[in-house]
Amino acid sequence: MTPLIPEPVYDYEIALLVRAYKNALLSISAELSRLDLTAMSRANSRAALAEVAAILHGLNDESAAWVDRYIPKAATDGVARTIVSLGAASTLEDADKIVKFNRINREFVASAVADTQADLLAVTQNVDRRVKLAVRQATADSMRANLTRGINGNRTLNADILQRMKKTLGGAVDTGIIDAAGRRWKPEVYVNMVTRTKMASTQREAAVNEAVGRGAYYGVISRHNAIDKCRGYEGMIVKLTPDARGDYRYFGDLPRNEIFHPNCRHVITPIRDPKLLEQ
Template identity: 35%
Template sequence: MDTIPTPKYDRDKQVMAKMFSDYYKQMLDYLILQLQFNPTDPKVIREKDIMRQINFWLKELNTGMAKEIEKLIKKVFKDGQAYHLLSVKEAKTWEKAVSSASFNKLQRGKVEALIADTYEDILLATHHTSNSIKKVVRDTTAKVARINSLQNRGYKDMAKQLEKELTKQGLSKTIVKDGFVGITDRAGRKWDLATYSKMVVTTKTNQAFIEGVRHESEETGFDLAVISHHGAEDACSNWEGMVISLSGKTEGYITYKQARDTNEIFHPNCEHTVHSIRSLDMLHPDEIAEHKQKMKAIGDVDSRKYVRKKKK
């Protein structure tokens, strides 16, 4: 089957990446200016004033991200609808597909929910970042107090070590490593705000595209789709080329929801998408054979989900 290339959204993501980069630099420079220790000219660290400014910038970042997220999710969902119409040959050109795509109350609600979920994840990350920066500020204040105490007690070498941590270079490492933390996952790995937000946007963008495909498939009555190939080396490879039912209306096929529930495919940061087909007749015999082979490797555990059969 000759598949139509899926749209790319690199430019949209670059806009968001630059937004994060600009705010990161602004906050980093400000924090170093406020926290850097100068033994010949010590200054009072005013935590409330510092956090007021940091939270102001984080709020501005949230507002800018909200606008970009809303614009991107709406566009991607619409592209998914158009992509379905082209794939099943209900439209001959991209322009015709976009203009023919439906947009009813149900679809509008789905788009709004995707936008809200994406923005909520970003808000959670910026909230964690604010708390992480606040801790860095407090730790720095404690280190400055300890330096003064050590110097008064004659522990100059220990004081020098702390002073080293509060130089521009030392503070920069600390702020980036411990301050710009958007989330800490279950494995204890720290995701900085920009990296975590990029993952969220990538995941939700892909999800919005597939939801656009799924909702338009409901309108046209073509329920089958093929999972895309990307040469994956993880568990996703087990699903590439498999034909699934987008809504569950076609018996004998694993549904999109069941596949997603396995966490092997359509997981966070997953780039796999789907290509709609009218029927298996649209596929090359080799593609049908691949689908059947992949199906054999899947075992029905119960009525809720599928898992891979264990090798003997």
């Protein structure tokens, strides 16, 4: 039977980061809503953009610290699960004490940290670009409207123009990122998905690297009665390296739109001898 080792859950950690993004985006919205749209000048739009830049800078620092702390933690969890599943420790607590990243894992964790940093940085860069564009657009609209005010006897800004400026500024924060598959995500939903997926893949890959380093070349995919396409893979025995013997599929070749997809919670538990499990 499959050894029952608790599976890692990162809901709390991910919620911390998602909250940081939500708060930063709310602060940016608040900053933009304080702009006096009827009398915008280059000077006050510059001041607002400086505030926005400071908020995004703080967010980047916070998310870099998060990645530095939690991506290695996911790798540690993966290594600890491997240590327990291969019988070198009896509990995860005991395994945690002897976790040490082997050479493949040291390199792997460094690149997982860098990848995740880059993904999150893309989110703030996207917000930054959109907010700058929106503020410039609104400033130009405001200045042009003020220049032509009086031509038709209007003392105040045209309501349609004001409405359009509000929409442009509001949309700048709300419009998210478009992923490789062309799907559009709100920033905080995207951050949630990206970090959940990276934590899971880091855990999985680190577990496999540790297993292979210990001479265990097979694994079992966890089961929690999934209702999506993962269901067909639950309990499946896989190879952890394409060179392993036997008629099993290599985990790296499994279709990512079916198993280990974004937000997937399945893990691989390494084993030495698939024959024992099959009996």
